[in-house]
Amino acid sequence: MTDAPALRARLVDVLRDDGGLTRDDLALAFATVPREVFLAEGFHDSDAGLLRPGDEDFLAGAYRNDALVTKLDNGRPVSSSSQPSLMALMIEELGVTAGMRVLEIGAGTGYNAALMSAVGADVTSVDVQPDVAARAAAALAAAGVTGARVRVGDGYLGEPAGAPYDRVMVTVGVTGVSPHWLAQLVPGGLMVAPVTHAGNNPVLRVWSQPADGRAAPGWPARADIWADGVCGAGFMAAAGPLGARYPWAHPAPVRGPAEIVPTLRLPARWRTALNGLRYHDLWFAIGAWDRRTTGAQFDGGTGCVLLDETRTGGAAIRADGAIVAAGPHAEDYATDAGILIDRWVDEGMPAIQQWRAAMVLAGDPEAPIYVPRDWSL
Numbered sequence: 001m002t003d004a005p006a007l008r009a010r011l012v013d014v015l016r017d018d019g020g021l022t023r024d025d026l027a028l029a030f031a032t033v034p035r036e037v038f039l040a041e042g043f044h045d046s047d048a049g050l051l052r053p054g055d056e057d058f059l060a061g062a063y064r065n066d067a068l069v070t071k072l073d074n075g076r077p078v079s080s081s082s083q084p085s086l087m088a089l090m091i092e093e094l095g096v097t098a099g100m101r102v103l104e105i106g107a108g109t110g111y112n113a114a115l116m117s118a119v120g121a122d123v124t125s126v127d128v129q130p131d132v133a134a135r136a137a138a139a140l141a142a143a144g145v146t147g148a149r150v151r152v153g154d155g156y157l158g159e160p161a162g163a164p165y166d167r168v169m170v171t172v173g174v175t176g177v178s179p180h181w182l183a184q185l186v187p188g189g190l191m192v193a194p195v196t197h198a199g200n201n202p203v204l205r206v207w208s209q210p211a212d213g214r215a216a217p218g219w220p221a222r223a224d225i226w227a228d229g230v231c232g233a234g235f236m237a238a239a240g241p242l243g244a245r246y247p248w249a250h251p252a253p254v255r256g257p258a259e260i261v262p263t264l265r266l267p268a269r270w271r272t273a274l275n276g277l278r279y280h281d282l283w284f285a286i287g288a289w290d291r292r293t294t295g296a297q298f299d300g301g302t303g304c305v306l307l308d309e310t311r312t313g314g315a316a317i318r319a320d321g322a323i324v325a326a327g328p329h330a331e332d333y334a335t336d337a338g339i340l341i342d343r344w345v346d347e348g349m350p351a352i353q354q355w356r357a358a359m360v361l362a363g364d365p366e367a368p369i370y371v372p373r374d375w376s377l
């Protein structure tokens with residue numbers, strides 16, 4: 001299939017089947033916004049290298065339900081078009097509808113801004129990289145989008161000129177939520193953001209105080225804002241204060257992947273392994289209960305690990321519930337991992353959506369961010 005409208009129609013079917021796309025107006029946006037226009041300088045395909053417009057597999061690749069990397073820096077992805085199913089889910093969870101003013105952090109290719117504009121929102125999108133922002137602005141113009149604009153800057157500061165916003169959409173991995181976004185948001189406005197948690201960037205919904213100042217039922221005590229979980233996800237990390245390490249992280253996030261080579265193996269617990277979504281539910285819960293939890297490599301893949309200070313020891317949990325461990329305290333770590341899995345099972349195997357946390361200011365006092373504190377079910 002080489003015809004763009006047919007590829008778009010097929011993508012809509014895929015997104016509906018996936019479950020994240022339910023709204024007809026958003027389906028129409030996916031069916032009409034030309035993703036390939038936002039990939040005019042090509043994208044990096046793991047098998048085929050850089051695919052450019054005109055290359056045989058370019059158009060089919062542009063409509064895959066995949067994140068497409070559009071810029072590398074020393075081999076590291078620094079800009080992309082996010083996975084369409086994730087964009088659909090985030091737009092729906094954020095409740096972006098016609099007439100809303102939306103601040104997007106991380107313009108990337110501009111495609112997501114174009115989708116939100118196509119459902120009738122007025123979008124201001126910020127990207128920290130001037131060349132990326134220029135490309136996104138050119139793509140929006142080429143696609144005839146008039147309801148979205150791109151600004152260059154550190155998204156930490158938001159974009160005061162376009163405030164107030166009804167919604168904030170964050171499409172880059174952050175360790176917390178900027179107080180500037182809160183200041184630029186209408187009272188009771190909503191944000192979605194992939195916020196660092198246990199070595200991942202699950203998408204959270206972040207709620208601000210409603211206009212009447214009265215907290216909704218169940219609002220955590222003494223919280224200006226609070227968050228609940230939406231779904232597991234991985235995102236590239238934001239530059240600047242949004243990517244700050246927060247003070248109580250253990251192990252401290254460091255560059256480069258950690259890897260454990262197991263010396264101890266405990267058997268599987270489940271005959272059928274958890275699927276990707278459920279594995280992320282388990283990972284999220286273990287991260288909420290134990291601050292040693294992060295993502296690390298083991299057995300040829302990446303997954304949920306209780307990591308020790310050496311970053312080569314600890315215990316990893318596989319999707320079938322098997323525990324593999326390494327290092328001088330392998331047995332202790334394996335025992336702790338087993339207790340955490342039992343706890344998740346005893347709690348009824350809660351999903352990410354069942355968690356909520358008050359958000360508190362933390363990090364650099366010169367550029368603080370709101371981070372989730374004390375997750376509870």
Ligand SMILES: C[S@@+](CC[C@H](N)C(=O)[O-])C[C@H]1O[C@@H](n2cnc3c(N)ncnc32)[C@H](O)[C@@H]1O
Pocket residue numbers: 078079080081082105106107108109110111112113126127128129132153154155156171172236237238239240242
């Ligand atoms: C995953 S891409 C965004 C995807 C985009 N929304 C799309 O649909 O094409 C993340 C973007 O965030 C940008 N970024 C990273 N740190 C940032 C920051 N502090 N402020 C604004 N943008 C940032 C990167 O330059 C990158 O282009």
